Amino acid sequence: MKAFSLVLTSLAMAISGMAHGVEIDAKHIERIGPVTQASATTLSKSAQADALRANVVAKLSQANKASKVRVFNQALSWQAATSKVEGEGWLAYRLPVSTQRFTQGTLTVKGLENPQVYLNGQLVKSADKVELELANGDYQLMLLADGLQKDVPFGLDWQGKSDVDELDVTAQQTQRVSAEQLFDSKVISNLTLSPNGKYLLQSTIEYQAAQGDKPIQVTELRKLPDNSVIYRWQDSRPSSAVWSDDSRHLAFVANKQIQLFNVADLTIDIAATELDNVSGLQWFGDSLLFSWEKPFKADDKATSKRFQALEDRWSYWRNNSQLYQLDVASGFIRQLTDSKITSSLLDSNADNGSLLLTRSPVDYKAPAHGITQLIELKVADLSETIIGEYRSFSGALYADDGMYITAGPRFMDGTGMQDPNIEVNDYDGQLYWRDAKGNVSALSKAFDPAIGSMIKLENDDLLVTVTEGDRSPLYLFDKRKSRFSLIDTGVDMVDGFSVATKQSSPTLVVAGTSATAPQKAYRMSLNSSRKQVLFDSQKQNYADTRLGKIEDFDFTNKHGHNIDGRVYLPADFDANKKYPALVYYYGGTSPVGRHFTGRWPFNLWAAQGYVVYVLQPNGATGYGQAFSGRHVNAWGKYSADDIIEGTKAFLNAHSYVDAKRVGNMGASYGGFMTMYLATKTDIFAASMSHAGISNLSSYWGHGWWGYGYSGVASRGSFPWNNPELYVEQSPLYHADKITTPLLLIHGNADTNVPVGESHYMYTALKLLGKEVELVEFNDQDHHINTRQARFDWWNTTMAWFDMKLKDEPQWWNSLYPETTDK
Known part of the structure; x- marks a missing residue:
């Protein structure tokens, strides 16, 4: 990026090793106001003064020099601080400041009544002398005041703590990126696209300094392709949301309930209640499958704990989760699995009435000192068949004439190893096919990227996340051609994605970032590289960042x-x-x-x-x-x-x-x-x-x-x-x-x-x-x-x-x- 030409004014001078205070040149300072008493009350007299000021600073920070700020009936704009002051009322001043190292010193405010000093929108102190400690970076300094002092001209002085504590006032139009931007800026945390591609459930998360560690999280139901919001949750947000195959209903967990959202009339029905620790919803025909966890309750009077296994070092290991089925029409729930070992649902096939699930019994006999049982459960009679026990296993999905499996290279006696004479890393994910007769073949043996998650399309092709060098893209696996094809998502690192599985030409939504590009979200077709921007953090949070x-x-x-x-x-x-x-x-x-x-x-x-x-x-x-x-x-x-x-x-x-x-x-x-x-x-x-x-x-x-x-x-x-x-x-x-x-x-x-x-x-x-x-x-x-x-x-x-x-x-x-x- 071409560096902007900057006008710099040095504000500290070394005299015999001591810092000398210097007045900041007012030509770098902008003012808005006075805001007359006919338009707005004096900020400092309200019992809610701090909140009022914080809101004012937030709004003023968003206004550029050319834009008008309307305060009740008074239209205002930023102007030179040296311009003539007309009328009486509260005022705001702002100036950009920069440091090239950690800088300490005292800012002295002259000529203002009750000045409050803000740095990047956050109150530092209400005083006419304010101590500042600034890391290497660019800042916006803003002052609010109830008015001007009589017979005392406005001015700002800077006194560095030592001769190295220089503060630069700049005429730059952009700022270097800050820690607050990188942590606080809004990003998409989850995307769930309806099977017909018409609706998108989108969750975002952001932070504000006033909220501290408490994030601001919002979930919205959006209509595509115009990306309009048709419903919004902020409290009691949906979790484990899943669309019905016909895209008419969205099932989710909220308030210890399984709720059903009807897209046609935007109403919500309660399908089941008093369900604590429920997750992992999946539609199974007209019913819903879910996991229900029973947390382990330790004896609070016990003075000791006898370990049962190495896994007991994991705080959650003794919790037990089993699978249940909810009949949506009647509200009746039945338990599908009952084991001393947690049962985890991988996939379901309503047409043949079966589920794929896993259990992990304690078994240290061979590296990596754990084992996974892959089990098929018939819903009609709850009979179970162990398909296999594996020490290198990640996941499985049903397909029409078999199933896809992700696992390490050693899966099934090294079926996925490129070379049996070399050492392999079991974390290097591979893709396999298991046919109806139980025969397993490797699909990614000649494919260097490591396989991550997978989603099956209507035609049995797969979308897979991979690790490819220092990038994390999406690939389409064409089952018929047994070929991987890179999808042009427009990002280096895919944060999340969802696909309309019931479309012949599936719609894809994807959110992600690149090394020097903040998060974007796109809507696109798998058959086209054309993209519709759904979200752009660059415009929202980094527009003036270099x-x-x-x-x-x-x-x-x-x-x-x-x-x-x-x-x-x-x-x-x-x-x-x-x-x-x-x-x-x-x-x-x-x-x-x-x-x-x-x-x-x-x-x-x-x-x-x-x-x-x-x-x-x-x-x-x-x-x-x-x-x-x-x-x-x-x-x-x-x-x-x-x-x-x-x-x-x-x-x-x-x-x-x-x-x-x-x-x-x-x-x-x-x-x-x-x-x-x-x-x-x-x-x-x-x-x-x-x-x-x-x-x-x-x-x-x-x-x-x-x-x-x-x-x-x-x-x-x-x-x-x-x-x-x-x-x-x-x-x-x-x-x-x-x-x-x-x-x-x-x-x-x-x-x-x-x-x-x-x-x-x-x-x-x-x-x-x-x-x-x-x-x-x-x-x-x-x-x-x-x-x-x-x-x-x-x-x-x-x-x-x-x-x-x-x-x-x-x-x-x-x-x-x-x-x-x-």
């Missing part, structure tokens, strides 16, 4: 493998400058996708002045079975070499990156990779490990998914038969080799990778006198998802790298000041 460019960067490693990568450039990139860089990877079994946002905001890091290199080392799915198979019994052996070699190649190819200011980070398996890399190289100037594994044996024995995941990643290897793997590949046992400053971040409620994994490394490095920091996030699990905690986590990460790679410790010191308190 992003840096992204470039592909692949290299060939020493073994001749192509290693996929991409590079994010700062928004205002200048090739003549030297930039610090951040290297990110996962290293586990999944590639790092090209999502626009998420827990790892590459676009935000680039906006804060870093070049970001993301690479996909050996072990990732989506690049073929040989590539993903190198994940097994390796624990860093291949991936660490790829990351080190890739970083060197990246530095050699990008002269604008300062090789002495390169940091690296990863989470979970990527956190393990970060610690492991620290024992192998000093190429990085600083590192961050989030929720990383430091001791393979302890994670295997205690982690939430430890033994099961290790059954794939360490297939056939245990501490007693392969101690070399569990010791030599564990970073903890090589902590003495670490010289890179290391930040360890962990949620102290992490059940997947227990927080002790970071404590082990912290203890080792402290005793060794190495530079290490440990930051725990209270009550956070493996993923830090709540709004404020997410911002604090992002800030902690970037403050660490600012300190180590930019020699700017102020942000870190502000977040974590030195203290003698105990």
